[in-house]
Amino acid sequence: MEVLGIDIGSYGIKGATVDTQQGKILSDRISTPPLEDTTPHKVLAQIHQVVRKEFQWNGPVGCAFPAAVSKGIVLSGKRINDSWVDANAEQLFAEITDNPVSVINDTDATGLAEIYFGAGKHQTGSTIVLTVGAEIGSSLFIGQQLVPNTELGLIEIQGQTVEKHASNETREKGGFPKKTWASRLQVVLEHFEKIFHPDLFIIGGEISRKTNKIFPFIKINTPFKPTSFQNDASIVGAAMVAAQKKKEGVLFGQ
Numbered sequence: 658m659e660v661l662g663i664d665i666g667s668y669g670i671k672g673a674t675v676d677t678q679q680g681k682i683l684s685d686r687i688s689t690p691p692l693e694d695t696t697p698h699k700v701l702a703q704i705h706q707v708v709r710k711e712f713q714w715n716g717p718v719g720c721a722f723p724a725a726v727s728k729g730i731v732l733s734g735k736r737i738n739d740s741w742v743d744a745n746a747e748q749l750f751a752e753i754t755d756n757p758v759s760v761i762n763d764t765d766a767t768g769l770a771e772i773y774f775g776a777g778k779h780q781t782g783s784t785i786v787l788t789v790g791a792e793i794g795s796s797l798f799i800g801q802q803l804v805p806n807t808e809l810g811l812i813e814i815q816g817q818t819v820e821k822h823a824s825n826e827t828r829e830k831g832g833f834p835k836k837t838w839a840s841r842l843q844v845v846l847e848h849f850e851k852i853f854h855p856d857l858f859i860i861g862g863e864i865s866r867k868t869n870k871i872f873p874f875i876k877i878n879t880p881f882k883p884t885s886f887q888n889d890a891s892i893v894g895a896a897m898v899a900a901q902k903k904k905e906g907v908l909f910g911q
Contacts, residue, residue: 658903659683661714661756662896663707664721664763665737667692667791670703672712673889675719675896680774682889687711695738701753708754718758719899720750721766721891725806729760732806736792759899762806764788766894767884768796769803771859773897775885782856785809785849786884789842790862793820797853814848825863835867839874846877855879861890 663672671688675681689703708714725732729747734740750758761769768786771777777784781800788794793810796803810820821827823841833841846858861884864871868883875881884890 658900659716660896660899661708661712661716661718662721662892662894662899663704663718664766664891664895665692665700665704666723666763667695670700670707671892672707673892674712674714675893677893677897677900680770680886680893680897682893684712686889686892696740697738697744697749701749704750705753708756714754714756716756717899717903718750718754718756719766719895719897720746720758720760721763721895722746722760723763725808726760726762727806733808735808735811757899757903759895759902761895761898762794762796763891763895764794765796765803765805766892766898767794767861767886767890768798768859769894769897770886770890771861771884771894772798772801772803774893775890776859776882777857780857783853784857784859785853785855786859786861788862789823789825789860789864791824791826793824793845794862809849812848812852814845819845819848835870836874839871842871843875843877846875846879846881850877850879857882859884861887 658677662675669689669691673682673686674684723736731741734742746760784798786796795807795809797807823845828838858881865887
């Protein structure tokens with residue numbers, strides 16, 4: 658099925674059409690400037706511009722959203738304007754685009770793409786997917802089954818949250834060399850090993866462009882891989898969710 662996948666983040670809104678049966682990007686990617694204002698009316702205006710004006714799209718849309726989401730309802734405002742909390746994002750996006758829209762947490766979308774088509778394909782046991790960027794997002798899988806809306810980046814370690822300890826934003830603000838950043842990430846991964854005992858870590862986000870310079874410094878017991886889709890994973894995963902909902906009327910993990 659061909660679906661339009663949309664990813665919303667502080668960097669802006671980006672989208673592409675996706676073949677959801679093969680997990681492949683079909684079109685050129687279209688993106689907006691960074692979102693300085695993430696209030697609903699500003700985001701909705703940009704979504705309308707991308708879906709209706711740029712893509713001139715008519716059909717199912719999958720949207721990766723930077724917050725915990727359940728059945729279309731936004732549960733948290735930690736990474737987006739607080740006025741989104743309790744809003745029905747699916748309904749709002751559907752109304753502004755005049756298309757059926759499915760909404761999922763952005764790192765859950767990343768995880769779905771990687772588990773079904775990427776670095777976690779055929780993986781059994783438990784897998785933790787981490788996106789290391791301005792924050793640290795997470796998704797958790799048992800086999801191919803998503804445990805939705807985990808927020809592992811908010812777990813505290815050494816008196817601060819995981820994302821404050823090891824995000825790319827923290828690296829930039831602290832001016833840390835890559836080896837120091839790797840050591841901070843290692844502390845995080847070791848902490849998750851003790852809590853979850855995963856069979857695999859898949860790591861992406863901003864770090865996906867630097868894995869050959871960071872990964873050699875990380876020494877942990879659990880196997881870890883870079884994301885296969887890099888920053889396209891959330892677009893692919895969001896499109897997969899829309900295709901699944903159209904086919905079966907349900908979302909992954911719900």
